[in-house]
Amino acid sequence: MVHMMRQEEDAAPARAIGSQVVQRVALLLRLVAAGQRSGLRLADLHRAAGLERPTVHRLLQALVGERLLRQNSDNRRYFLGPAMYEMGLAASPQLALRDICHPHLQRIAQLTGDTVFLTERSGLDGVCTDRAEGDAPIKAYVLEIGKRRPLTVGGGATAMLSAMDDVELDRICRANLDRTLKKFPRYSEPTLRRSIARARGRGFVVSRVLEIPDVRTVAAPIRDANRAPVAAISVSTVATRLNDDRADEIGALVRRAVEAIEASLADQAPAGAAPAQSATGASAGGRQPKKSGR
Numbered sequence: 001m002v003h004m005m006r007q008e009e010d011a012a013p014a015r016a017i018g019s020q021v022v023q024r025v026a027l028l029l030r031l032v033a034a035g036q037r038s039g040l041r042l043a044d045l046h047r048a049a050g051l052e053r054p055t056v057h058r059l060l061q062a063l064v065g066e067r068l069l070r071q072n073s074d075n076r077r078y079f080l081g082p083a084m085y086e087m088g089l090a091a092s093p094q095l096a097l098r099d100i101c102h103p104h105l106q107r108i109a110q111l112t113g114d115t116v117f118l119t120e121r122s123g124l125d126g127v128c129t130d131r132a133e134g135d136a137p138i139k140a141y142v143l144e145i146g147k148r149r150p151l152t153v154g155g156g157a158t159a160m161l162s163a164m165d166d167v168e169l170d171r172i173c174r175a176n177l178d179r180t181l182k183k184f185p186r187y188s189e190p191t192l193r194r195s196i197a198r199a200r201g202r203g204f205v206v207s208r209v210l211e212i213p214d215v216r217t218v219a220a221p222i223r224d225a226n227r228a229p230v231a232a233i234s235v236s237t238v239a240t241r242l243n244d245d246r247a248d249e250i251g252a253l254v255r256r257a258v259e260a261i262e263a264s265l266a267d268q269a270p271a272g273a274a275p276a277q278s279a280t281g282a283s284a285g286g287r288q289p290k291k292s293g294r
Contacts (some may be wrong), residue, residue, distance in 0.1 A: 002092060003178050006064070006272070007156070008268070009057070012062045013092065014130075021059075023050070024051060024059060025063065026057070027049055027058055028045060028049060028060065028063065029068065029069075029080075030046055030085070030146075030148060030165060031044075031048050031049060032045070032069060032078050032079065032080055032142060033080055033146035033147075034146050034147045034148060035040065035072050035144065036079060036080055036144060036145065036146055037141075037144045037145075039072060039077030039078055039079050040077060040078050041075075041076060041077055041078075042057055042060065042076070042078075042253050045060065045078065049133045060078060063076075063081070063086055064081070064082060065231065066081075066082045067082050067083035068080075068081050068083050068084055069081045069084075070082070070218050073137060074285075077181075084208040085155040089117070089235050090251065093248065094201065095274050097118075097129075097222075097230065097231055097265075098118060098120075098129050098130045098187050100240060100264050100265070101118050101130060101222070101261055102118075102130055102132070102260055103137060103234065104203075104233070104261060105130060105131070105132035105233065106120060106132045107136040107257070108132070108233070108235060108250075108253060108257060109132035109133055110134065110135075110236075111253065112134055112135035112235060112250055112253070113136040113192040114134045114136055114137055114138050114140065114235050114236065114237040114241070114250075115131065115132070115134060115136075115141065115180060115236050115237065116131065116132045116133075116134070116143070116234070116235050116236075117130070117131050117142065117156060117233070117235075117236065118130040118131070118231060118233060118237055119143070119156030119160075119230075119232050119233060119234065119236045120230065120231040121151065121153065121160055121229065121230055122148065124149050124151055124158065124172055124175050124176055125145070125148050125149060125150055125151055125272060126148070126153075126156055126157040126232075127146070127148045128144065128145055128146065128147045128148075128156075129145065129146075129231075129253060130144065130145060131145055133145075136237065136241065136254065138237075138241075139188070140209075140212075140215045140235045140236040140238060142154075142209055142211075142212065142215060142217070149188075150179060150180045150184075151176060152172065152173060152176045152177075152180045152187065152189075152192060153180060153184055153187065154210070154217075155205050155207050155209070155217030155218070155219035155232075155234040155235070155236070156217075156219045156231075156233070156234040158192065158195050158196060158199065158207060158219065158230040158233070159199060159204065159219040159229075159232040159234065160221050160231070160232050161192075161196055161219050161229075162195075162196045162199035162200050162205065162221060163223060164229060164230035164257040169196070173189055173192070177189070180218050183210070183219075184210055186210055195207050200203075201252070201271055202251065203220065204218060204219060204220040204251035204254060204255060205217070205219040205220070205234075206218050206244075206247045207219075208222035208239070209236065209291045211274060213239075214238060214239050215236055215237065215238055215239060216236070216238075216242040217235065217236045218232050218234065218235045218236065218242070218251050218267060219232050219233065219234035219235070220232060220233060220254045220255050220258050222261055222262060222265075223262055223274070224262075224265055224267055225266050232255050233258060233261075234254075235250050235254060242285045264285040
């Protein structure tokens with residue numbers, strides 16, 4: 001009996017160490033995914049992860065060996081590896097939300113000339129899962145695909161919050177407050193709640209990007225067949241291209257896309273699921289948004 005108790009006591013630290021390694025690996029993979037467009041250096045990952053440099057280097061090399069990451073031989077930057085792509089394909093549902101939304105993102109980008117994003121909810125966070133680029137000469141690269149941020153930050157996240165009941169909204173704001181303020185010192189909960197109140201009245205969000213005040217965003221939530229907000233489409237561009245009139249035009253365009261997406265989700269919902277309704281009630285009318293003069 002005493003021998004068994006000693007074995008259990010010896011195993012406890014080993015389990016803790018094993019869990020810590022898994023957490024660190026997951027953190028590094030998320031950081032690399034968020035910086036996938038240009039890659040990240042060892043120094044970047046060391047600072048962002050808050051871990052000792054030798055520890056980060058050792059874990060990165062192990063991930064490269066397993067093909068979960070790859071390292072560019074010229075600039076030494078790290079990118080997601082082929083094994084991540086293979087596992088992603090295996091994990092994807094038969095028809096992911098991204099597959100349904102992508103043609104709509106492309107059409108909005110073509111009509112507006114601006115950059116369009118799909119953000120999906122992941123617990124207390126929003127994750128950018130797709131992007132389409134218009135032909136405007138100045139691009140608003142607000143998000144990289146794979147970028148994860150608290151649900152209290154960003155136009156797409158605000159749109160999702162606007163579609164939640166107040167109990168869930170309060171819970172998310174409380175849970176995210178400390179880490180949001182730590183990473184985004186300009187964050188203001190009263191400002192967020194005012195934006196949510198306006199969005200509930202008009203059906204879409206119009207706001208300035210927290211990290212880049214010279215960029216404005218228009219966003220609308222996507223609800224599943226049970227009317228729960230699961231994602232959002234947002235359009236971002238420099239503020240000089242997005243006055244209030246054009247914001248209304250783009251908001252109407254995004255809402256029409258959302259209605260079509262929600263109809264597709266309703267068609268694919270299991271039998272017995274609540275039918276999806278239009279995000280805006282009646283079909284959003286209005287003219288097609290003009291591309292801002294360039």
